[in-house]
Amino acid sequence: MENIYQNTNFQLSKNPRNEECPSSADAGKHNVQSMRDRRPTCTTEMLKCSLAALSLLLFCALGGLCVLGVLYETLSEDYSRALERLSVQQNNTNETERKYEELKADHSRVEGLLSQCNEKCQECPLLEEKxxxxxxxxxxxxxxxxxxxxxxxxxxxxxxxxxxxxxxxxxxxxxxxxxxxxxxxxxxxxxxxxxxxxxxxxxxxxxxxxxxxxxxxxxxxxxxxxxxxxxxxxxxxxxxxxxxxxxxxxxxxxxxxxx
Known part of the structure; x- marks a missing residue:
């Protein structure tokens, strides 16, 4: 009996291919290692997607800055031209006002002369129309x-x-x-x-x-x-x-x- 028991223990300790069976601890370590081997692949893909999205956002932001720059230059030119036109109009207005004041002064002088002539004509009616x-x-x-x-x-x-x-x-x-x-x-x-x-x-x-x-x-x-x-x-x-x-x-x- 003892011989049989010993033979049986010997056979259980060997697998059919004469390989050692891994223990439960070894099996757990193997599963953890497998998960670690798979996780880095998913993280890399997410990083690539994030970088692509960030690059797209940066490109859009750069494009927006370019558009704003063009608009700023255009508005600056329009503003400058508007200021120039306003300055010209102001000068024209000042010139018109100056001429108007001169005409008013001339009109006053003419009225004074006409008044003097009327007084003289009233004194000398025969000078009026032949x-x-x-x-x-x-x-x-x-x-x-x-x-x-x-x-x-x-x-x-x-x-x-x-x-x-x-x-x-x-x-x-x-x-x-x-x-x-x-x-x-x-x-x-x-x-x-x-x-x-x-x-x-x-x-x-x-x-x-x-x-x-x-x-x-x-x-x-x-x-x-x-x-x-x-x-x-x-x-x-x-x-x-x-x-x-x-x-x-x-x-x-x-x-x-x-x-």
Missing amino acids: WMSFGVKSYYFSTKLLDWEMSRDDCTKKGGHLVIITSNEEQDFLSSKSGDLRWIGLNDLETEGQWMWVNNQSLAETGVSFWHKRPNSLDEPDNWKVEDSSGENCAVLGSEYSSWNDVSCRKKKKYICEK
């Missing part, structure tokens, strides 16, 4: 053509009125100076045939009249209505015959003012 003296009156012979009413109003603006003829001497003087048919201050606009001066004095009251006489036809005034159906209601001085004619008030003619 007024011509005769007796106690002064006369203005127009160069522009107006109808009778506009002529009357223009004489009023000049401080006078359409001429009122009250003597043979005055009639001869005006006829010698007129040179053209000219409006005088005589009309029968209100009542046909009742001729009135612009001062509301009737022709009969002045005591003189110089209507043109025709030997073989109607004398003036004849109130001819061929050209104007309303008739001829305003008087002109005719230089050719030194007499008066009645004509349509709508015609444009030169005129004589007096004051």
Whole structure:
């Protein structure tokens, strides 16, 4: 029996291939070693991924810095140009203000001169628009053509009125100076045939009249209505015959003012 027991122990202590079986402690060490061999591989891959991500972030950050740099340069140039334009506009504004002040000063000087001239013209009315003296009156012979009413109003603006003829001497003087048919201050606009001066004095009251006489036809005034159906209601001085004619008030003619 003892021999059998000894043989059995011998056989159990040997594996079929005559190899020694590892103990449980050796097996545990082997498993730990296997885990240690596998762990470094995973850690390396994570490190590589982290480095790649960090590199990408750094690249993006660098690109952003480049873009910001370009924008800064562009904005700096725009700001500089804006400052230059603002400076030019400010200079233009200052120049405009300076010229405006000069114009105001010139305007004030001109107003002063005009005021002085007006005072002198009031003292010497004959210097105003080539007024011509005769007796106690002064006369203005127009160069522009107006109808009778506009002529009357223009004489009023000049401080006078359409001429009122009250003597043979005055009639001869005006006829010698007129040179053209000219409006005088005589009309029968209100009542046909009742001729009135612009001062509301009737022709009969002045005591003189110089209507043109025709030997073989109607004398003036004849109130001819061929050209104007309303008739001829305003008087002109005719230089050719030194007499008066009645004509349509709508015609444009030169005129004589007096004051």
